[in-house]
Amino acid sequence: MPFPIDFRKALRSFRYAGKGIADLFIFENNARIHLFVAIAVLGAGFYFRLSPTEWALIVTQIALVWAAEAFNTALEKLADAVSPEYHPLIKSVKDLAAGGVLIVAISAAIVGALIFYPKLLSLF
Numbered sequence: 001m002p003f004p005i006d007f008r009k010a011l012r013s014f015r016y017a018g019k020g021i022a023d024l025f026i027f028e029n030n031a032r033i034h035l036f037v038a039i040a041v042l043g044a045g046f047y048f049r050l051s052p053t054e055w056a057l058i059v060t061q062i063a064l065v066w067a068a069e070a071f072n073t074a075l076e077k078l079a080d081a082v083s084p085e086y087h088p089l090i091k092s093v094k095d096l097a098a099g100g101v102l103i104v105a106i107s108a109a110i111v112g113a114l115i116f117y118p119k120l121l122s123l124f
């Protein structure tokens with residue numbers, strides 16, 4: 001019986017996923033904005049010496065926004081391949097996917113404000 005886990009296949013999948021993440025930040029303007037904001041937030045996190053729980057919340061929010069952006073970009077590309085011309089369903093698909101990104105971005109902004117606002121106030 002062959003070993004139940006094909007590690008070479010898993011490694012190949014990781015490489016493809018890494019290429020997807022690199023493409024996201026190299027080619028997608030919105031993703032680059034999210035990357036820039038995340039770097040600024042991480043810097044602020046180190047400056048204010050966040051607690052482990054605060055770090056967990058911040059890292060989760062950053063990951064959610066990046067993942068949503070990746071799924072949104074994938075859907076946009078799929079939609080463009082399937083129907084480059086105007087189609088009301090494609091409009092709905094793209095608007096829904098963009099709405100998904102906006103939902104997590106708002107959540108991230110609220111979590112960030114809850115964590116950093118009191119710390120910023122304490123500076124003055």
Ligand SMILES: Nc1ncnc2c1ncn2[C@@H]1O[C@H](COP(=O)(O)OP(=O)(O)OP(=O)(O)O)[C@@H](O)[C@H]1O
Nearest residue numbers: 028076083084085086087088090091092094095098
């Ligand atoms: N083929 C299409 N059919 C119908 N509506 C479309 C189509 N392509 C785009 N749209 C509309 O235009 C909006 C913007 O689409 P677009 O693909 O330009 O995305 P974007 O958010 O500007 O991202 P990017 O700049 O990364 O392409 C969509 O949310 C949708 O409402």
